[in-house]
Amino acid sequence: MNNSNTNLLNTIDNCQLFTGLDPALIQRAKKLAKIEKFEPNITIIREGETGDKLFFIAQGKVEVSQKLYFQIARNIRILKQGECFGELALLEPHNIRTATVRTANEPVICLTLNRSSFNSLVKIDAYFALRLGKMICERDYESLQRLKDDFGNAYKSTIAALGAIAEYKDPETGNHLNRVSTFTRELSLLLKGQQGFESIDEQFIELITLSSPLHDIGKVGIPDQILLKPGKLTTTEWEVMKQHTIFGAEAIKKILKNSCYPEFLGIGHNIALYHQEYWDGTGYPEGLRGDAIPIEARIMAVADVYDALRSVRPYKKPITHEKSKEIIINKRGSHFDPRIVDAFVQLESSFESIFNRSVLPI
Ligand SMILES: [Fe+2]
Numbered sequence: 007m008n009n010s011n012t013n014l015l016n017t018i019d020n021c022q023l024f025t026g027l028d029p030a031l032i033q034r035a036k037k038l039a040k041i042e043k044f045e046p047n048i049t050i051i052r053e054g055e056t057g058d059k060l061f062f063i064a065q066g067k068v069e070v071s072q073k074l075y076f077q078i079a080r081n082i083r084i085l086k087q088g089e090c091f092g093e094l095a096l097l098e099p100h101n102i103r104t105a106t107v108r109t110a111n112e113p114v115i116c117l118t119l120n121r122s123s124f125n126s127l128v129k130i131d132a133y134f135a136l137r138l139g140k141m142i143c144e145r146d147y148e149s150l151q152r153l154k155d156d157f158g159n160a161y162k163s164t165i166a167a168l169g170a171i172a173e174y175k176d177p178e179t180g181n182h183l184n185r186v187s188t189f190t191r192e193l194s195l196l197l198k199g200q201q202g203f204e205s206i207d208e209q210f211i212e213l214i215t216l217s218s219p220l221h222d223i224g225k226v227g228i229p230d231q232i233l234l235k236p237g238k239l240t241t242t243e244w245e246v247m248k249q250h251t252i253f254g255a256e257a258i259k260k261i262l263k264n265s266c267y268p269e270f271l272g273i274g275h276n277i278a279l280y281h282q283e284y285w286d287g288t289g290y291p292e293g294l295r296g297d298a299i300p301i302e303a304r305i306m307a308v309a310d311v312y313d314a315l316r317s318v319r320p321y322k323k324p325i326t327h328e329k330s331k332e333i334i335i336n337k338r339g340s341h342f343d344p345r346i347v348d349a350f351v352q353l354e355s356s357f358e359s360i361f362n363r364s365v366l367p368i
């Protein structure tokens with residue numbers, strides 16, 4: 007064997023799968039390994055195909071991709087010298103490759119072990135099998151984290167898209183949805199731990215922040231001549247307008263009925279249905295009173311009204327922060343839960359700067 011091949015085989019000493027293991031096992035692995043060279047930009051193994059070889063990278067690096075959703079492959083990791091791939095197919099009865107591995111724009115040299123060589127090493131040293139198991143677990147954990155992130159992002163995007171549909175019909179509201187989401191978060195964080203708000207925990211805060219942009223999703227069911235009417239609504243028109251709470255709650259129920267997060271369905275639904283209820287029972291659609299109105303809807307009401315007061319709407323000009331604050335305080339105990347108004351007053355400068363930051367001066 008020439009020198010360069012010996013050097014390549016010696017890279018096994020630094021391979022993550024072998025470091026610290028019995029030297030006799032490492033020697034045996036070197037004897038059994040074959041050297042294989044791969045040109046730049048080629049596929050070494052392909053997901054879904056069969057194969058029975060384990061690869062150690064002796065030189066260069068490879069890109070690993072996997073079809074996680076929609077049959078679309080995405081890069082999941084880059085492996086460098088000393089790392090290995092192809093191990094799962096050796097442990098799986100049908101030898102199916104679970105990922106595609108390609109060279110990048112440089113050649114790659116691998117040391118390979120076929121199934122029988124691999125099995126003989128596992129038989130010699132249980133630590134080798136343990137090391138392999140640990141590596142597979144670490145990679146699985148990493149993949150699971152990636153899937154969790156993907157799933158969370160997909161959920162957030164869906165909610166943002168749904169909220170944006172309602173906003174599209176009422177474009178003058180500008181950044182309303184983002185702001186109310188921030189306002190509900192701020193209020194919830196402050197109310198957490200206070201008497202009467204024991205149900206607010208980290209999960210609640212996460213869910214109300216996510217769900218609040220859906221509060222007016224039901225407006226998609228309101229005819230434009232009512233929704234965008236510049237003047238005051240007639241009594242009949244107003245009755246139609248009130249229906250947006252019910253339409254919204256129904257839409258959320260339908261969209262999320264198969265959701266694996268029933269808590270999200272609960273909070274989103276309550277916000278859509280009850281954000282127009284008044285603390286004194288004179289709101290709609292059910293005329294709920296006081297604590298009978300879900301906390302998330304009571305918080306939403308303050309956040310929504312503050313932002314609506316400050317914003318331009320088809321039927322009104324924007325109002326200053328001071329004037330909006332005064333209106334909200336005057337409705338303490340009638341429209342709004344008094345404790346939530348108190349929280350708002352404590353947070354007023356933060357509300358003002360959040361609003362001003364996201365709206366250009368008029
Ligand atoms: Fe509304």
Ligand SMILES: [Fe+2]
Nearest residue numbers: 182221222310
């Ligand atoms: Fe709103």
